């Protein structure tokens with residue numbers, strides 16, 4: 001999620017191809033940047049064009065352009081019917097200027113960050129940023145730069161607010177929003193458009209708000225918003241306990257460990273006793289690679305911005321006497337934390353229990369926690385043969401023949417309506433203990449039938465009484481059957497969940513463990 005295709009694969013499994021794909025990752029970026037700059041997608045909308053026609057529009061020879069267009073085809077941005085090129089739906093929705101979901105400003109902002117990235121090793125040597133904005137910038141140049149930045153933020157925020165609003169479905173939001181570091185105001189605009197009784201106070205630095213006010217006027221929202229220029233690092237002169245909804249979207253990663261608690265505390269002070277605080281940002285618990293790279297981007301391109309874990313942010317909010325939800329992942333690369341002074345307020349949010357449970361289980365340290373349709377759990381009659389003929393643990397505590405038969409597993413699956421596939425790594429004892437913790441968390445969340453199957457022989461006890469012929473299992477409370485011992489074809493089941501489990505050829509290869517948590 002939120003990753004280049006090569007990052008979706010497990011690096012340990014794809015070997016040198018992974019390295020090659022990373023090394024050429026910038027080829028993708030350059031083609032995209034150039035296509036957006038040349039505005040190729042506008043020419044192709046809606047009826048398409050031949051190479052010669054595009055070459056005419058761009059005043060370029062068709063030879064290289066044809067190859068460039070073929071690269072865009074390979075990247076899924078245009079299609080070719082052997083005569084004309086057309087935009088794919090992706091390009092038509094997101095890359096044609098003027099369309100509501102346009103992302104070109106954000107893409108070109110990313111291009112601008114490239115300069116800083118080229119100095120990465122210099123930044124590492126210097127212990128911080130080495131590339132600073134030009135000092136002799138005229139006021140017009142500065143205003144222009146702000147507009148570019150705010151347009152880029154606007155592209156992203158417009159799509160994100162569409163993901164945030166469903167969490168308020170069924171809640172009658174009214175009163176006043178406080179949008180801290182509002183940028184273009186797009187997050188507030190989404191709320192204002194969905195909840196007609198809301199009005200908004202937009203906070204940012206004066207230079208940004210000049211442009212934000214223009215955008216609000218264009219949308220006809222000027223009567224429902226007021227802009228208050230404020231440096232949020234200094235004391236705020238904003239009504240205490242005056243706001244029903246306080247928004248901090250993509251602000252947390254802009255500042256340091258010392259500054260963020262102050263900002264959070266001031267935000268908490270502005271919240272009414274029955275209001276909501278929403279934090280929207282990048283978090284390592286959600287998209288670890290993207291958030292680590294964004295952290296590096298902040299190191300290179302800002303003074304003291306960095307990424308914080310959801311756990312840390314929740315702790316800071318607790319110090320400001322706020323209750324919080326789990327980290328709620330969006331379908332894209334960012335996630336939300338909801339906070340309130342009144343704990344009951346949080347339970348009024350339509351956060352489905354399974355989503356919250358997945359977030360809590362993921363935070364225990366699993367790599368993936370994926371819902372899997374129980375019909376995709378493949379139960380077969382051959383797995384115990386692999387245990388009996390090929391494993392020296394056969395007959396141990398809860399291994400075959402002491403484990404549930406495939407028939408029993410089929411019957412058990414009938415009793416459950418859904419399941420989660422948990423992915424983790426060695427050591428086995430840590431993994432198995434985490435699986436038990438996840439099962440308990442599900443039980444406490446109200447999934448009273450929660451039951452886990454884990455990977456491999458039980459390794460909870462240092463010595464196994466059954467294996468040592470010293471009697472029966474001493475830990476029946478915590479021992480669980482393995483998936484394979486109970487007749488589950490782990491390879492097929494994992495594949496059906498959308499992951500890839502490769503056959504290991506060597507003991508030194510990277511092992512991944514899987515467990516199945518059945519839920520009713």
Ligand SMILES: C[S@@+](CC[C@H](N)C(=O)[O-])C[C@H]1O[C@@H](n2cnc3c(N)ncnc32)[C@H](O)[C@@H]1O
Nearest residue numbers: 153157181182183204205230231232233249250
């Ligand atoms: C990454 S943008 C996020 C904008 C918006 N919240 C969104 O989600 O699109 C960060 C915003 O915080 C504002 N900001 C950063 N530091 C600030 C400060 N010290 N005082 C006021 N605003 C600040 C920036 O001007 C910018 O508009």
